[in-house]
Structure formats: C-alpha cells, structure tokens
Amino acid sequence: MDKLERSMHEAPIIEKGDYEYLVHPISNCVPKLDPALLREVASRIVTTADLQDVDKIVTPAAMGIHISTAVSLLTDIPLVVIRKREYGLDGEVSLTQQTGYAESDMYINDVEAGDSVLLLDDMLSTGGTLRAITDALDAIGADIVDVVVVMRKVGGEDALEGIDHDVTSILDITVEDGVVTIVDDSVPAPRGDPERTE
Ligand SMILES: O=P(O)(O)OC[C@H]1O[C@H](OP(=O)(O)OP(=O)(O)O)[C@H](O)[C@@H]1O
C-alpha cells in the first residue's frame, strides 16, 4: 500500500461543531509530514495532472502551498498563492471562500486573462473553496487547464454543482462517525513509482 493510503489510518479526526475534520500530515503538517510522503504525493500529482502548456500553478493558502511548491520544483512551473491577506496591488481579485467550518476572504494576484493554470489544493470537501476560486479565475479570463486535489471527501461537494471544470483527486475518502474509509475509484498510484512501498 502507498504512503498516502497508509497515512489515512493514522490521522486523528476532531470535531468543529458538527463537522468531522481530519488532521492529516498533508493537510495540516500535523502529525509531522514525512518528506517521503510529500515526494510520493507530488510525483502522483505530476503523473496525474494535465500539465500541457501550463504557465502557473495556482494554490490557496495555506495547505496547498507545500504540495504546490514540491510540484513546482519537479516541473519548473512557477507558483502563485491565493492569500488570505490583501495587498492592494493592481489587478488584485478578491473572493470569499466558504468551507464546512469557516468563511474567509482571499485575494488573487498575478493571474491574468489568457494564463493557463493548474489549480492544486490539498483537500476537497464541500467544494466551497474550489468553487469560489474557479469562479474568480473564470472571471479573470484565465484558462483552467486542470484542477487536482490530493484528498477528496466524497459526497459533500455540493458547492461544485454546475461548474464547468473536472476535478481529479489522488485519493477519495469518507470521514464518518470518526472513521476514515478509502473509496476505491480515485487515481491509482502509478506502477513502478520509485516512492512506492508495498
Ligand atoms: O472543499 P472545502 O469545504 O472548501 O474545504 C477545502 C479547503 O479547506 C481547507 O482550507 P482552510 O480554509 O481550512 O485553510 P488552510 O489551508 O489554511 O488549512 C483546505 O486546504 C481546502 O482549501
């Protein structure tokens, strides 16, 4: 079994109100993130994502950053971070991100009409974050070449209804009654991956 799949069974779940929140090395850097797990995740993204003519990797703060940095280092594609902080630069675009447990304003800088972007994030749950970002990137006139997340909590992505972009996940999971279950139809690990440990 791959490191990402194995790591699911060691990730604590906490309650944020009614929301079951997974605390995971990739999504929180708590428990500590093993570099070999990050390498595996980054190489699985690189083999999964459509990178054809991508100018920029775009990722929301905070927990898309280390994953996207690793992918940027592997591909030499520059990285733009959507920040929770306003800079007031020319062309800055704001959006409101709503998750199952919080709402926050975010700010896109340095993405322009005609840019071909790969949107990366650690986790998809309600889809509120990706919906707000894809709407904002569409409004800017960027070409979203692909959208990839490491983990998708299946079944709750209501906010993505009707969007015009496919989202690919490396691993699909459910989190219910304090138990994480791996759902089997996400992207399989590439055979012959050097990071693979059976
Ligand atoms: O599909 P959704 O319900 O929108 O949830 C997904 C988002 O939630 C987390 O971000 P969070 O806002 O918690 O910030 P963080 O990255 O700083 O942890 C995660 O990094 C995703 O961006």
Ligand SMILES: Nc1nc2[nH]cnc2c(=O)[nH]1
């Ligand atoms: N770390 C983490 N991030 C999330 N974003 C949306 N849901 C979750 C979750 O359960 N855990």
